Amino acid sequence: MNEAAASDPFINVRDVHFAYGDGPAVLNGLSFNFTLKKGQTLAVVGGSGSGKSTLLRLIAGLLPGQPQDRSSGRITVGGMSPVDYRRAGGLSFIFQDPTLLDHMTVAENIALPLLTKRAKADHANDLRTVMEVVGMHAHAQRLPRELSGGMRTRVSLARAFVNAPDALLLDEPFSALDIAWKSRLYGYFMDLRTRYNTTSVLVTHDIQEAAILGDHVLVIGNNGQVVFDKAIRGIHQGHARIAHLNDHLKEMFDPVIGPIQEELMNAPLVGNGTQPRPFS
């Protein structure tokens, strides 16, 4: 990639309006123009109903999904229309719900992006790598319904990186996890995005999460407009290596969380041990 291309806006969102069917407008003239360097993360923060998930789906080219959907404005990703960018095959998406296929094993779920028709063939090593990074290689043959919430999110994280994506979109995938799991998953995410030099857009309602993971934070206010738009020195930038961040997080959280977690782990499971489903 040459210098000029590197400074071109990676994602360009210009005066976007969107409404599902004949419902009220979800996005009303949102505009931003954004240059992300390869490997950087844009964190978009907004409250419930601010249209941040909708924005992410527009960037992924998943919307408009119905002919009745009303949309206007212009979005480009890597200089292409979102749909073209997605069809070119370098995109991944992490959903709010881990969205695992219950009939497939952990390994098959993670390999899914490699099985579809536009997948590149040379990712056999990546499958092993991503499973090891998130620590799921020992559980490769288990079924999704045997996994806890944190493990399911790890599987969905591994799946998103298995095709070595150029761009990754995250729809607050960590929001349902407790703080101990969050800090571990932040570590896995940062490790993987460095390994594959993936440019990512994270949508979240959690300002702390945005500050920890983002290189650039953008806040969508209640008026549907960008009210804060700033490159930040993410916590991880103070450290040369991701390992340091993990240490940092550990240092920050362990004194508090360690004893609690130990207590929880040792406590007998309540009832029949069934995990409540986070998004049912």
Add this chain to the structure above:
Amino acid sequence: MRRSIAYILFLVLLLVAWEYFGQRYPSVRLMTSTPSHIVAYFGNHWSALLEAFATTGLEAVLGLLIAFVSAMGLVMLCMRYPQLFDALLPIMVTSQVTPMIVLAPFFVILMGIGIASKITLAAIMCFFPVFISSYQGYRTLKPSIHELGDVYNAGQWFRIRRIYLPLVMPQMMAGLRVSATLSVIAAIVVEFTAAQVGLGKNLFLSAIRLEPDLMMSSLLLSILLGALLYGGIALIEKRWGGWYLTTRQADGN
């Protein structure tokens, strides 16, 4: 264990009582036969009874199979073209408010008294439960499952084969269990109307000829047939449905 012993004891008691009252009161024997008479009847007529059992069984199984294949074919088409389902729905509803067994004479007139008319009605009756529950399973998939296919550019055939069909299996099997029983009912009802051989024909004749031994042995074979079909489907589900039948749960780490 204790429960099954109690169950067997109850069954034995019932048979003994049945035998006793049958021997004691001829009117009881005339209506319900007795266990010893049924066993004797079966011994003397086993080849004819087995032929009837096999014929009705073949009709039910073929009807069920045809219904299953065509229902799943149509489900796959509707997954690809959802508009098709909306177009078909009025026809489906109409066909469901028709009490299907009134079609029995129609198919006998149309196809004759051989097995074809029985297979046809069995197939028609078995089609709907498999189709509607499978498609309902598809419609209730989470939207993110579809988006997952979009993000990774999965082709339509890949989605149907590797994602949608396996995920609707629980609902499909539920539909099949209903249809398994319906297939036996359909075959027997058409045999009531007209047949060369079959359990339904036996039952019909036993009523007009007042033959309780024939009636009871055919009735027991009908129950056996229904149980075999139901059990066969349960076995298939046990073999391929492990991913949703499993009871192992998350261990929390």
